Every structure is written in structure tokens, then in C-alpha cells.
Amino acid sequence: MREGEKLEESLAQLAAQLFRRPVQAREMKPYLKLTRKEDSVELRLRTALTAMLVSPNFLVTGTEPEGYRTAAAMAWFVGRSTPDGVLLAAARDGELDSPAGRARQALRLLRGPRATSLAEDFAQQWLQLGRLSEMVPDPLRFAAFDDGLRAAMRAETLLCFEAVLREQRPVRELLDADWTFVNERLAKHYGFAGVQGEHMRRIAIPADQRTRRGGLLGQAGLLCVTSNPTRTSPVKRGKWILEALLDSAPPPPPPGVGTLEQAGPADAQLSLVERLALHRADAQCAACHDTMDALGLGLENFDAIGRWRDSDGPFAIQATATLPDGRSFSDPAGLRGLLAADGAFVASLARHLAVYALGRPLDRADEYALAELRRRLPADPTLYDLVLGVIEMPAMRTLKAPAQQNQ
Amino acid sequence: MSLSRRTLLRGAGAAMALPFLEAMMPRALAGSKAPALRRLAVLYVPNGVHMQDWRPSAEGGDFALPWILEPLEAHRKAMTIYSGFVAQKAFANGDGPGDHARAAAAFLTGVQPNKRHVQVGVSIDQAIARRIGTETRLSSLAIGIERGALSGNCDSGYPCAYSSNVSWSGASTPCLKEVDPGRVFDSLFRDPMLEGGSELRRTRRSILDLVRGESKSLAKNLSGADRARLEQYEEGVRAIEKRIQKAGDRESHAPDGLERPELERGTAYPERLDQMIELAALALITGSTPVLTFMLANEGSNRSYPNLEIAEGHHSLSHHGKDPLKFDAIRRINRFHSEALARLLDRLAESGEPGGSVLDHTHLLYGSGISDGNRHNHDDLPVLHFSAKGAGHHVLPAARRSAICTWDSPGPWGHRSIPLATPVRSSRCRASRGKLAARRYLETSKPVRATLC
Numbered sequence: 001m002r003e004g005e006k007l008e009e010s011l012a013q014l015a016a017q018l019f020r021r022p023v024q025a026r027e028m029k030p031y032l033k034l035t036r037k038e039d040s041v042e043l044r045l046r047t048a049l050t051a052m053l054v055s056p057n058f059l060v061t062g063t064e065p066e067g068y069r070t071a072a073a074m075a076w077f078v079g080r081s082t083p084d085g086v087l088l089a090a091a092r093d094g095e096l097d098s099p100a101g102r103a104r105q106a107l108r109l110l111r112g113p114r115a116t117s118l119a120e121d122f123a124q125q126w127l128q129l130g131r132l133s134e135m136v137p138d139p140l141r142f143a144a145f146d147d148g149l150r151a152a153m154r155a156e157t158l159l160c161f162e163a164v165l166r167e168q169r170p171v172r173e174l175l176d177a178d179w180t181f182v183n184e185r186l187a188k189h190y191g192f193a194g195v196q197g198e199h200m201r202r203i204a205i206p207a208d209q210r211t212r213r214g215g216l217l218g219q220a221g222l223l224c225v226t227s228n229p230t231r232t233s234p235v236k237r238g239k240w241i242l243e244a245l246l247d248s249a250p251p252p253p254p255p256g257v258g259t260l261e262q263a264g265p266a267d268a269q270l271s272l273v274e275r276l277a278l279h280r281a282d283a284q285c286a287a288c289h290d291t292m293d294a295l296g297l298g299l300e301n302f303d304a305i306g307r308w309r310d311s312d313g314p315f316a317i318q319a320t321a322t323l324p325d326g327r328s329f330s331d332p333a334g335l336r337g338l339l340a341a342d343g344a345f346v347a348s349l350a351r352h353l354a355v356y357a358l359g360r361p362l363d364r365a366d367e368y369a370l371a372e373l374r375r376r377l378p379a380d381p382t383l384y385d386l387v388l389g390v391i392e393m394p395a396m397r398t399l400k401a402p403a404q405q406n407q
Numbered sequence: 408m409s410l411s412r413r414t415l416l417r418g419a420g421a422a423m424a425l426p427f428l429e430a431m432m433p434r435a436l437a438g439s440k441a442p443a444l445r446r447l448a449v450l451y452v453p454n455g456v457h458m459q460d461w462r463p464s465a466e467g468g469d470f471a472l473p474w475i476l477e478p479l480e481a482h483r484k485a486m487t488i489y490s491g492f493v494a495q496k497a498f499a500n501g502d503g504p505g506d507h508a509r510a511a512a513a514f515l516t517g518v519q520p521n522k523r524h525v526q527v528g529v530s531i532d533q534a535i536a537r538r539i540g541t542e543t544r545l546s547s548l549a550i551g552i553e554r555g556a557l558s559g560n561c562d563s564g565y566p567c568a569y570s571s572n573v574s575w576s577g578a579s580t581p582c583l584k585e586v587d588p589g590r591v592f593d594s595l596f597r598d599p600m601l602e603g604g605s606e607l608r609r610t611r612r613s614i615l616d617l618v619r620g621e622s623k624s625l626a627k628n629l630s631g632a633d634r635a636r637l638e639q640y641e642e643g644v645r646a647i648e649k650r651i652q653k654a655g656d657r658e659s660h661a662p663d664g665l666e667r668p669e670l671e672r673g674t675a676y677p678e679r680l681d682q683m684i685e686l687a688a689l690a691l692i693t694g695s696t697p698v699l700t701f702m703l704a705n706e707g708s709n710r711s712y713p714n715l716e717i718a719e720g721h722h723s724l725s726h727h728g729k730d731p732l733k734f735d736a737i738r739r740i741n742r743f744h745s746e747a748l749a750r751l752l753d754r755l756a757e758s759g760e761p762g763g764s765v766l767d768h769t770h771l772l773y774g775s776g777i778s779d780g781n782r783h784n785h786d787d788l789p790v791l792h793f794s795a796k797g798a799g800h801h802v803l804p805a806a807r808r809s810a811i812c813t814w815d816s817p818g819p820w821g822h823r824s825i826p827l828a829t830p831v832r833s834s835r836c837r838a839s840r841g842k843l844a845a846r847r848y849l850e851t852s853k854p855v856r857a858t859l860c
Binding site: 031037047050054055057062125147228229253361 | 564673710713718
């Protein structure tokens with residue numbers, strides 16, 4: 001029956017894509033047998049698809065033959081999906097065995113629609129933006145905050161990332177750009193005039209706001225997730241900068257360290273800056289807090305929901321700080337420039353992409369490969385360069401679970 | 408009709424009156440002479456409690472209930488307040504910070520969680536569920552309010568799975584808690600696995616046979632860690648098969664008058680807590696499951712409590728630095744949770760079944776894996792135990808620093824057989840080697856002193 005043959009063909013194609021490898025006829029037999037009882041083609045398709053989607057061949061990765069494993073890894077990394085027909089054919093023809101072949105396919109994937117997952121999934125994880133949905137800024141202090149603003153904040157960051165990805169801009173522009181995405185709500189939040197309508201659109205940042213906005217450090221969503229419900233937290237912001245942007249996550253606090261002991265009612269008179277200075281008075285704390293606090297204080301002009309402010313209650317804000325290595329800045333733009341020029345930003349992004357692509361922490365072999373990756377990057381790389389570099393890591397071709405550590 | 412004969416389920420704000428409870432009893436038990444179903448419920452609260460307003464002033468029975476526990480006055484007779492328990496494996500033991508993750512992970516497992524990979528141990532509620540959950544519709548149910556994540560870093564490098572689950576069916580397999588009230592309702596009354604008639608069920612069984620076969624052939628080419636992952640998959644398949652088998656030809660249906668609750672976006676925490684408390688009560692009353700774990704919030708939860716006019720996050724507050732304002736906020740949050748517990752106890756006490764009330768046939772544990780939120784200590788844990796044999800006493804365990812969970816949890820190296828035949832020592836127990844008290848616990852209904860497991 002022609003309908004039956006067409007169905008068999010469709011199922012075989014589907015199976016190959018879902019299982020990420022060529023599927024033998026004898027493997028398809030049980031599926032066909034399963035669906036024989038069904039009346040309509042639609043039901044047969046549905047039953048077969050259900051069975052395939054719960055099959056270990058679909059759910060358990062790393063079991064494909066070599067070559068196909070690379071295809072699976074690439075498709076999952078760039079598209080968060082299974083390899084399409086073209087990629088499977090490339091695997092079959094050995095195209096993915098050479099760096100040039102891999103690069104060609106990777107570029108095709110990057111240009112495809114599924115690459116948006118790099119923004120929606122990777123960027124969201126890297127920048128810890130996921131927590132935005134759980135943030136509950138104090139409604140008394142921040143009445144301006146609501147779900148509409150929350151959604152716009154989230155969209156801004158992800159759209160900016162996607163733009164840098166698709167337009168092949170240097171990754172430096174993630175940190176330091178003169179454009180961003182806003183809608184009317186977000187524009188009002190930032191103090192930009194002349195934006196109307198609910199949809200997000202790209203604008204050039206007004207000249208007088210250039211020192212404040214433009215790049216990740218001025219985006220309200222990120223400023224919000226690095227704050228507390230009632231106030232900003234320079235420590236959280238500093239930690240975030242170190243973790244996400246500079247590849248130097250601070251070690252956890254030493255054991256036995258609590259929070260600052262309250263000295264007494266006199267503390268209420270101190271500004272946040274002065275209270276934080278107490279951190280640095282203790283040498284044990286200063287080791288990390290000297291850097292962390294300085295970075296976070298550079299963003300103090302942004303309140304807990306990312307609005308610009310020149311003072312915090314009675315205290316005027318001076319976003320001036322000096323890092324332990326001597327570099328200093330006097331406003332958010334200065335901090336931005338400093339970070340964009342720092343090689344650690346590219347290194348950090350490379351590491352985060354590698355962890356995302358492999359889906360696990362990096363072991364020693366991966367660290368070596370990561371160092372190689374960084375060495376090979378062009379000056380002023382784009383996200384394409386980084387993605388291609390990660391795909392060249394040897395672990396992407398083996399996709400094995402890491403060796404279990406002995407306890 | 409007096410209030411004691413009615414229970415209320417609030418879905419989307421509307422209160423629904425339930426019919427007489429006899430109609431909701433599991434068919435196997437209704438009208439039979441069989442002993443009533445024994446139940447275990449564990450309620451978990453995060454970030455410790457304000458111990459100064461929790462710990463009674465004296466041992467024994469002669470004390471006024473501390474402020475946080477005042478809402479539980481009506482159930483004092485069933486309550487035992489324990490002091491001095493230790494969660495040994497929640498301490499760092501060389502692993503650095505991460506007390507929140509460890510507190511939740513070790514609470515019911517007694518195993519130190521692994522920082523790099525998700526790996527702890529089977530929790531005791533699951534071991535109990537495997538023993539006593541064969542007759543009921545669900546062998547266990549895990550619910551909560553904050554979804555939390557599984558991967559990602561939630562506490563100093565520990566995977567998020569640890570702070571969002573207390574119940575583990577396998578060393579790497581948490582019992583994912585359901586936070587959507589509609590879905591909880593479904594699992595109690597409307598198993599989608601059982602719907603669609605016998606044809607569809609047959610098809611499902613055939614699919615499961617197929618995938619089991621595939622798994623076998625796949626396993627031949629795998630080794631080591633890959634095989635372990637495949638085994639986890641196979642366990643999941645077996646669990647579903649059992650579920651289908653257990654249901655037999657029963658059609659799933661909700662008792663008359665019950666409406667599936669919908670979770671409206673933006674519903675505030677107090678309403679969601681109420682909803683979940685009602686569903687927890689329903690789960691236990693209807694005998695849909697004999698084992699229930701309920702996390703009122705994830706460990707390390709930083710939610711604020713606007714209904715109590717507390718704008719700061721719970722976790723931030725729990726790092727109180729001895730600030731009296733923060734003390735006050737923390738204890739008010741603790742009391743708010745106690746009030747929810749009291750409502751659950753009320754429901755269970757109001758619901759009659761042959762042999763007493765549902766509460767008479769339930770062991771309920773309420774507590775946290777952290778004592779003082781500022782110190783993050785795991786000794787002197789806040790623990791309440793409700794049962795028919797409770798006496799309203801404040802009990803200090805016989806041995807100093809008695810472990811709260813001392814059973815041989817099957818750890819990451821595979822399953823060891825649970826030593827059920829071994830008699831339990833009811834006096835002190837050692838932190839590193841304990842015997843499973845499940846059997847004795849269930850058969851005698853006696854809270855075994857110093858062995859809460």
C-alpha cells in the first residue's frame with residue numbers, strides 16, 4: 001500500500017534524526033509492528049513518534065557511532081536540537097572528520113533559525129538572567145516594577161546578545177555598545193525620549209546617556225538579578241562581574257566567617273559604601289572583597305531595578321574606585337571600558353561556552369583544549385569565532401560522561 | 408453540617424466543599440476490616456528557625472509552647488519536640504561552603520552530597536514507600552511551591568538539585584516535586600498514564616516493552632558511566648510500568664464535586680501555600696499515597712513575605728548578624744509556616760476513617776536541616792514529630808549529638824539490600840552505622856527514640 005510505504009519512509013527518516021544516526025531496517029521493524037494495529041495514518045505516526053521519543057536511543061546521548069556523535073554535539077550546542085538531514089548526511093560522508101568540514105557545517109547552523117537558542121538558553125544561563133523571573137523587588141520602594149517591565153528587561157539582554165551573534169560583531173560589543181533594544185516601557189525606565197509602542201526595537205542610545213547605558217553593565221535585567229529586594233548589593237554585582245565576565249569566580253568565604261557584626265545604632269548613619277569598607281578592614285575578607293566591592297561599587301548609580309540615580313537616600317554616589325592592580329575608573333563608562341579591554345572577558349566567554357557545549361564541568365584535558373582555543377582566537381573575536389573554537393575541542397567528538405570520581 | 412465533617416479545597420480562590428470522606432476512601436479500605444493505612448508526611452522549611460522562640464524552656468511535658476509553636480496548641484498532645492539532633496553529613500566535612508544544599512540533601516538521606524555530580528543517596532521516605540506503597544495509587548508524592556532548578560549552581564558550587572529536593576529515589580535521581588497544584592490534583596485522581604481506555608493502555612504497555620528491548624541491546628555497547636545513566640533510564644521505565652500495572656483496569660476519576668485547581672499566574676505565596684496544604688491533606692486523607700514530602704520553600708529560599716510586611720528575602724534575613732529587627736522578621740516567617748502546618752494537622756484530625764482520624768494514622772515530621780540560619784549549623788536541628796503516640800513532650804535524645812538520619816542509604820555504588828529483618832536498637836544509635844527503623848516504625852507506631860528515621 002503506497003500510504004504504508006510512505007509512512008515507513010517517514011518513520012525511518014524521523015528515527016534517523018531522533019536517534020542522531022543511520023537506523024537499520026531491522027530496528028524499525030518493532031515500530032512498524034507496534035503501529036500496525038492503528039486505524040489511521042495519523043494514529044500510526046503518533047504512536048511511533050511516542051515510542052521513539054521515550055526510546056533510550058533518543059534520550060541517552062553519547063551512544064551514537066563516531067562522526068555522528070560530532071553531529072549530535074554540534075546540533076545540540078548551536079541549536080538545542082537534533083541534527084537535521086543535511087548534518088546527518090555530512091556525518092555520513094565524513095565531512096565532519098575534518099576541521100574545515102566541521103566549520104562549514106557549524107557556520108550553516110549558526111546562520112540558521114535555531115541558533116537563537118544560543119541567546120535564549122546560553123546567554124540566559126551565562127548571565128544568570130534566569131533568576132529574573134523570581135526577583136521580587138520591594139513593591140513599596142520600587143512601585144515602578146511589574147511583569148511588563150520584567151519581560152522587557154529580559155528581552156533587551158537576549159536581543160542584544162542575538163544581534164551581536166548574528167551580525168558577527170566583536171564580542172567586545174556585548175560590553176560596550178552604543179545601541180540597545182527597548183520598548184516604550186523600558187525606554188521610560190531608562191529615561192530615553194521618543195520611543196512608543198510595546199514591541200522591542202533597536203535604538204541608538206541618546207548621546208547624553210552614553211556614559212550610562214550601552215552594554216551588559218547598563219542593562220536593567222542584569223542589574224536587577226544582582227540586587228536584593230530592598231537595595232542594591234555591590235558584593236553580588238562584583239561577584240557576578242568576576243564570575244560571568246572575568247573568569248575569576250571568587251572562592252567561597254573562609255569557614256567561620258559570618259556577616260558583619262552590627263557595631264550599633266551608629267551604623268545606620270553610615271552609607272552602604274562605608275559599611276562595605278568594614279569588609280575590607282579585616283585582612284581575611286579584604287583578600288577578595290577589595291576587588292569584588294570595587295567592581296560592584298562602580299555600578300552603584302544603578303538602583304536595585306536598574307534605574308539611574310545620583311544619590312542613595314542622603315548619600316551622594318561616587319562610582320569611583322581603584323582595583324587592587326591599580327586600574328581605576330570614575331563612572332560606569334570607565335568600568336565598562338576597562339572590562340572590554342581586558343582579555344579576561346573573551347577568556348571567560350570561551351569557558352562558559354565550552355561548559356555549555358559539553359554540558360559538564362571541564363576536566364584536565366578540556367582545560368588544555370580551552371587554552372589552545374584561546375590561543376588560536378583572532379584579535380577582537382566574534383561569537384562565531386568562539387563557537388567554532390569550542391566545536392574544535394576534542395571532547396565535542398566523544399561526548400562521554402565524565403569519569404566518576406571515587407569517593 | 409458541622410465543620411468537622413467537611414474539608415475544603417480551594418482552587419483559584421473558590422472554596423469547594425467535599426463530600427463525605429467515605430466516598431473518597433480507597434476502595435480497598437472502605438468498609439473493610441483491614442488496618443487503616445499508615446502514612447508518613449515530611450514537611451521541610453528552609454534556612455533554619457529562630458531557635459530562641461522554638462526551643463521549649465524545659466525537658467518533659469511542663470512548659471508553655473514557645474512563640475513559633477503556639478499555633479500548634481490544638482495538636483500539642485500528638486506532638487513531640489526534639490532537640491539536639493544532628494545532620495552529620497550536612498556539615499562541610501572538607502567540602503567547603505554549601506550548607507543549604509547539604510542541609511536539604513542530607514536531611515532524609517544521611518548521605519553527604521557530591522559537589523561535582525548529582526549524587527547523594529536514596530532517602531528514607533522512598534525506602535518506606537517501596538515497602539508500604541504497593542497498594543495505594545501512588546507509592547509516594549513529593550510536592551512543593553518553589554520549583555527550583557536541577558542543574559546550575561545554587562549554593563557554592565552544589566547543583567541546584569540538592570536545595571530543591573529532599574526526597575531521592577536513587578542516588579542521582581531526585582523525586583521531582585510537583586509545584587503545580589493542577590498537576591498534583593492529576594496525580595491524585597487523574598493519572599494521564601491511565602486515560603484513554605484499554606486500547607491506549609495496551610499500546611502504552613507495548614511501547615514500554617519496545618523500549619525495554621532497545622535498552623538491553625544498547626547496554627551491550629556501553630561501559631561504566633554510560634551504563635549507569637542507562638540504568639537510571641530503565642528504572643524510570645520500570646516505575647511507569649508498575650504504575651500502569653497497579654491501576655489494572657480502574658478508570659481514574661476525581662470524587663464528585665472536586666474541581667481541578669488551576670494555578671493563576673501571579674498568585675502570591677500565601678495562596679499557593681494554602682492550595683498546597685489542602686492538596687497535601689487530600690492526598691493523605693484519600694489514601695492516594697502513604698508517603699508525602701512537602702517543601703514549603705526550597706532550601707536557601709530568598710523569597711520575601713509581603714503578606715507579613717517583610718520586604719527582605721528570607722535567606723538574607725537568616726544571616727541575621729544578631730540584628731533584633733532581623734530576628735523579629737525571621738520568627739514571624741517561622742510562625743507563618745507553623746500556622747500552615749496547623750491547618751494541615753487540623754484537616755487530618757477532622758477526617759475520620761475506621762480506627763480514628765487520619766492524623767491518628769499518620770507520622771508527620773516537620774523541620775529543617777539547618778538550626779540557626781546565621782551560623783548554618785546542623786546540630787540542634789528544629790524537629791517536630793506528630794503521631795498518635797505523641798505526648799506533648801520536649802525530648803532530648805539519649806546521646807549527645809544523635810544523628811537525625813542513620814540508616815544505610817543505598818549510595819552511589821548501587822543498591823544494597825535494605826536490612827529489614829534486623830531488629831532495631833531503640834536506645835542510642837551511632838552516627839555512622841544505623842539500622843533501618845522503617846519496619847518497626849510502621850508496625851508499632853512508636854516514635855523510636857533517637858532514631859527518627
